[in-house]
Amino acid sequence: MIYALGSNGAGQLATGNSEDAHSPTLTSFPRTSDGIQSIVAGGNHTVVLCKSGEAYATGENVDGRCGIPFQSCDDKTNITTFQQSNGIEQNTTWKLCSATWESTTFVSEQNEVYSCGTGNKGELGLGENITSSTTLQLIPNFPPKGLQVIALAASMNHTLAVLSNGEVYGWGNGRKGQLGQPAMIHWTPCKIANIPFEAINAVCGRDFSYIVGPPETGQHLILGADKWSLISQAPKTLPPWMQIGASWGSIFVLLKSGQLLSWGRNDHGQLGPDNLAPLEKIAVGSEHALALTNSGKVLAWGWGEHGNCGEPTESNGDVKGRWNELAVDKRCVAIGAGCATSWLVCADG
Amino acid sequence: MSYYDEIEIEDMTFDKKMQLYHYPCPCGDRFEISLGDLRDGEEVAVCPSCSLMIKVIFEAVCVIDIFLCAIS
Structure with a gap:
């Protein structure tokens, strides 16, 4: 079962209504939770990808961004319970999924890349000035023949695909240099040149891209503006790591030691607080973060004005320099975070 | 007053129908x-x-362009 809390104006928590939730609230997720691969979120929609290749979505669907036909919407524009994103054919199985502000991108087991929703800055990757697609559309001629997509990441307005040969392609808004030079919008997937290593993973922030090589090499690269000292504060190389994450303005690296390395924006307490217990997993939202400790506790900190970091908060909603524990009476096995939304995947039964 | 961020108008989206600029929160x-x-x-x-x-x-000077753009 999946619990959610936080911002819910369009039903993106799948709790059956559009009221914010200030404590973990049971969602309508219809499947067992042991097979959940990832939870991704746009501004007002959420997509859960299962290891079986099925995807379930909830939230705003005015433009088909959930990969679900309009007529399935509860009130014509929003879905407030999880419904299956069927894909092109009933039997399409997905292996990767990411979301920009108003779109979703799926990669099939056959390495076909599809997008749906709205992308005014090239987020759909479907071609020059194609800003809307109410159904899933295949991004043509991508990836190059013989290559697989091994990782997919997105933030507000851009998407990155890491390929099996270590190359990274990006599309969407590149005006801050987040898709490399020249800094411009890319309407179709474009290879990011001059990455000095073979990439194996990437995450996106609002105006930047964070690309990493194999964990044992310590290689990493930040593309975009040096806002909040994201580039100038970054360590030269990374210690051995197991997971990477990015909020809109900060970068998070969970080290193999269980320690959390983070840098960038911290005015709402977004960065990892001191004295965290050893961590097993992290999940990073727009301006807040979650961590699952080795002992099974779920911790949350950062900007929590919508209840997404639990209680208590400072008067402005921040959980700064400290964390709240998000408690549920089930064992939490995985976590997720979106735009002021937090997700706890708990063992069934 | 403390702002969440400072955003260039070029990075905002203009809604012609509503006659307003918007940017994701x-x-x-x-x-x-x-x-x-x-x-x-x-x-x-x-x-x-x-x-x-x-x-x-x-x-x-941009604002003039914006108005021209908005009424055209």
Whole structure:
């Protein structure tokens, strides 16, 4: 079962209504939770990808961004319970999924890349000035023949695909240099040149891209503006790591030691607080973060004005320099975070 | 006053029908400022769903372009 809390104006928590939730609230997720691969979120929609290749979505669907036909919407524009994103054919199985502000991108087991929703800055990757697609559309001629997509990441307005040969392609808004030079919008997937290593993973922030090589090499690269000292504060190389994450303005690296390395924006307490217990997993939202400790506790900190970091908060909603524990009476096995939304995947039964 | 961020108007989206500029807010809603408010010298775009607000960065000469663009 999946619990959610936080911002819910369009039903993106799948709790059956559009009221914010200030404590973990049971969602309508219809499947067992042991097979959940990832939870991704746009501004007002959420997509859960299962290891079986099925995807379930909830939230705003005015433009088909959930990969679900309009007529399935509860009130014509929003879905407030999880419904299956069927894909092109009933039997399409997905292996990767990411979301920009108003779109979703799926990669099939056959390495076909599809997008749906709205992308005014090239987020759909479907071609020059194609800003809307109410159904899933295949991004043509991508990836190059013989290559697989091994990782997919997105933030507000851009998407990155890491390929099996270590190359990274990006599309969407590149005006801050987040898709490399020249800094411009890319309407179709474009290879990011001059990455000095073979990439194996990437995450996106609002105006930047964070690309990493194999964990044992310590290689990493930040593309975009040096806002909040994201580039100038970054360590030269990374210690051995197991997971990477990015909020809109900060970068998070969970080290193999269980320690959390983070840098960038911290005015709402977004960065990892001191004295965290050893961590097993992290999940990073727009301006807040979650961590699952080795002992099974779920911790949350950062900007929590919508209840997404639990209680208590400072008067402005921040959980700064400290964390709240998000408690549920089930064992939490995985976590997720979106735009002021937090997700706890708990063992069934 | 503390702003969530300072955003260049070129990075905002203009809604011709509503005659306003908007930009995503990390809560899922969006910061909005109307053309009329911009014309009156207002530079703060607010989010209807939370307390965050942004300062809109633009040059006076751009505003003329914006108005021309908005009425065309």
